[in-house]
Amino acid sequence: DQQVKQNSPSLSVQEGRISILNCDYTNSMFDYFLWYKKYPAEGPTFLISISSIKDKNEDGRFTVFLNKSAKHLSLHIVPSQPGDSAVYFCAASAASGTYKYIFGTGTRLKVLA
Amino acid sequence: GAGVSQSPSNKVTEKGKDVELRCDPISGHTALYWYRQSLGQGLEFLIYFQGNSAPDKSGLPSDRFSAERTGGSVSTLTIQRTQQEDSAVYLCASSNIHYEQYFGPGTRLTVT
Numbered sequence: 001d002q003q004v005k006q007n008s009p010s011l012s013v014q015e016g017r018i019s020i021l022n023c024d025y026t027n028s029m030f031d032y033f034l035w036y037k038k039y040p041a042e043g044p045t046f047l048i049s050i051s052s053i054k055d056k057n058e059d060g061r062f063t064v065f066l067n068k069s070a071k072h073l074s075l076h077i078v079p080s081q082p083g084d085s086a087v088y089f090c091a092a093s094a095a096s097g098t099y100k101y102i103f104g105t106g107t108r109l110k111v112l113a
Numbered sequence: 114g115a116g117v118s119q120s121p122s123n124k125v126t127e128k129g130k131d132v133e134l135r136c137d138p139i140s141g142h143t144a145l146y147w148y149r150q151s152l153g154q155g156l157e158f159l160i161y162f163q164g165n166s167a168p169d170k171s172g173l174p175s176d177r178f179s180a181e182r183t184g185g186s187v188s189t190l191t192i193q194r195t196q197q198e199d200s201a202v203y204l205c206a207s208s209n210i211h212y213e214q215y216f217g218p219g220t221r222l223t224v225t
Contacts, residue, residue, distance in 0.1 A: 043116075043206070103155035103157075
């Protein structure tokens, strides 16, 4: 049973527009969330994180929003650039100090020039 | 600086054979993790090392899977008597902070 779900396997967005990647989770004990980006033939790279004490965290063009009541988080990329084309994974854990993260299946983002 | 490296990048093996997958973590990283990603699935946690010891092996799917880490550095994941369901990409990561895991490029294992 998938505790972390990324229901959209793929997403295409025009360059300059906003990309919104969604992630849903089922375990109410999760309180720390990560987003990773993965290019082909490379390992995932850490992008941004958010703790459950916040509902928003921003880093440059990347913003993660957390809706605890809906058990939903989203990653916004604005403006989207062709170099953002990659697979994005969300991950969740029950504590920020833990090593064990549950990963979603990923969403492939394609930014069209 | 050098990132996490894994070898081989691709491995095709016959069912029933043993395979060894290698991970070279970033120098100085004390923690090392193994994950696997099967087709259409998310990353599945396998095992975590702190130094040379493995406090958590709970993700290893069966006793055919084992891993070791020597000198607080290189780690080897061994799969004995491979089965077709073992086909996946095996990813290794290292870190000093658990939420900032640096991943290697992975080893794609295909069991025929």
